[in-house]
Amino acid sequence: MTPEFFINLPKVELHAHINGSISENTMAALVEQKGGVDPSWRLAFKNGESDTLESVFKMFKLIHKVTDTVEAVYKVTYDVIHEFAAENVKYLELRTTPRSEPSTGMTKLSYVESVIRAIQDCSKESLDIIVRLILAIDRRHPVSVAMETVNLAAEYREKTDGLVVGIDFSGDPNAGDGAEFIPVFEEGRRQGLKLALHLAEVPAPEETWKILQVTPDRIGHGTCLQPDTGGSKQLEDFVTRHRIPLELCLTSNIVGKTVEGYDNHHFQYWYDLGHPCVICTDDKGVFSTTLSREYSIAAETFSLSDKQMWDLSYRSIDFIFSDEHVKHMLRKKWTDSKDRLSVK
Numbered sequence: 001m002t003p004e005f006f007i008n009l010p011k012v013e014l015h016a017h018i019n020g021s022i023s024e025n026t027m028a029a030l031v032e033q034k035g036g037v038d039p040s041w042r043l044a045f046k047n048g049e050s051d052t053l054e055s056v057f058k059m060f061k062l063i064h065k066v067t068d069t070v071e072a073v074y075k076v077t078y079d080v081i082h083e084f085a086a087e088n089v090k091y092l093e094l095r096t097t098p099r100s101e102p103s104t105g106m107t108k109l110s111y112v113e114s115v116i117r118a119i120q121d122c123s124k125e126s127l128d129i130i131v132r133l134i135l136a137i138d139r140r141h142p143v144s145v146a147m148e149t150v151n152l153a154a155e156y157r158e159k160t161d162g163l164v165v166g167i168d169f170s171g172d173p174n175a176g177d178g179a180e181f182i183p184v185f186e187e188g189r190r191q192g193l194k195l196a197l198h199l200a201e202v203p204a205p206e207e208t209w210k211i212l213q214v215t216p217d218r219i220g221h222g223t224c225l226q227p228d229t230g231g232s233k234q235l236e237d238f239v240t241r242h243r244i245p246l247e248l249c250l251t252s253n254i255v256g257k258t259v260e261g262y263d264n265h266h267f268q269y270w271y272d273l274g275h276p277c278v279i280c281t282d283d284k285g286v287f288s289t290t291l292s293r294e295y296s297i298a299a300e301t302f303s304l305s306d307k308q309m310w311d312l313s314y315r316s317i318d319f320i321f322s323d324e325h326v327k328h329m330l331r332k333k334w335t336d337s338k339d340r341l342s343v344k
C-alpha cells in the first residue's frame with residue numbers, strides 16, 4: 001500500500017481537538033497576524049519527537065494564547081475542516097472546549113458561535129465532508145463549568161438543527177477526580193447528547209470503573225483498561241461486554257509516552273478481539289500527523305492488508321454520532337470507493 005492509498009481511502013475522523021489540530025501553515029499565519037510570539041514557544045512536536053503528557057498540556061496553553069480571538073478560532077476551524085477534507089475524510093466530528101478571553105472580548109458563547117459559523121460556511125462550499133461538533137469538558141475546571149457546557153451543547157444542538165452532537169471529557173488525565181463529573185454526564189445523556197469520554201488514558205482503575213457505569217457511547221484512548229497496562233479484568237470485561245467503541249490515537253500516545261512504541265500499542269489487543277476500534281488523530285497539528293498517516297502506521301505496524309484497512313475505515317461509520325440516513329450515505333461512498341482503490 002502506497003501513501004496515496006491511505007490518502008485516497010475514505011475515512012471517518014471521530015477524535016480531533018480543534019486547537020490541537022492546527023496545521024503548520026495556519027499556525028504560521030496566526031503567529032504572523034499577532035506580530036510574532038516568544039521564539040521559545042514550542043507549538044508542535046515534529047515527526048519522531050516525544051515528550052511527556054505534561055509537556056503536551058503545556059503546549060495547549062501556548063496554543064490557546066495564539067487562538068485568543070473569535071477570528072482566530074474561526075480560521076482554525078475553517079482550515080482544519082479543509083485539511084481533513086483534502087485527505088478524504090468524509091465525516092468529521094470536531095471537539096473543542098468553549099473558552100473565554102476577556103482581553104479580546106471573546107466569550108464562551110462567541111467562541112462556540114465562531115466554530116459553528118466556520119462549520120456552516122464550509123458546508124456551503126463544494127467540500128465532500130460532513131462535519132459535526134462535540135463540546136468538551138475540561139476536567140481541570142469545576143463541575144459547575146462542565147454543567148454549563150452541557151447546557152450550551154444542548155442549546156446549540158437545537159439552534160443548529162443537530163450540528164452539535166455530544167459531549168467530550170478531556171484535559172489533563174492526572175488532574176482531579178473524574179468521577180465527580182458523573183452527574184454532568186448523566187445530565188448530558190438526559191438532554192439527548194452523546195458521550196465521548198477520555199478514559200483510562202493513564203492508570204486510574206477506580207475512577208475508570210465509576211465513570212464506566214454511565215456506559216459512555218465512545219471511549220477516548222482507553223490505554224489503561226487491560227490488567228497489563230494498569231487497568232483490570234473488570235474494566236476490560238465491561239468495555240467488551242458493552243462493546244463500547246475505542247477512539248485510538250497511535251502517534252499521540254507515543255509522543256505523550258503513555259505507550260512505549262507503536263508495536264506495543266493497545267490497538268493490537270482490541271483489534272484482535274474484534275472489538276470496535278476507530279483510528280483517530282487526536283491533535284494532528286501538535287503531533288505532526290494526518291489521519292492517512294495514522295492508517296498507514298497501523299497497517300505497517302500490525303501487518304494489515306488493504307482489505308483490512310478498508311474494513312476498519314468502513315466499520316468506523318457504525319460509531320458516528322449521526323443518524324442512519326447519514327450512515328447509509330457514507331456506506332454508499334465507501335462501497336463506491338472499493339473499485340477505485342482496487343480493494344478485493
Ligand code: 5GP
Pocket residue numbers: 017018019020060061095096097098136138169170171172173198201252282283
Ligand atoms: P481545544 O479544546 O482547545 O480545541 O483543544 C485542546 C484541548 O483538548 C486541550 O487543552 C485538552 O483539554 C484537550 N486535549 C487535547 N488532546 C488531549 C489528549 O490527548 N488527552 C486529553 N485528556 N485531553 C486532550
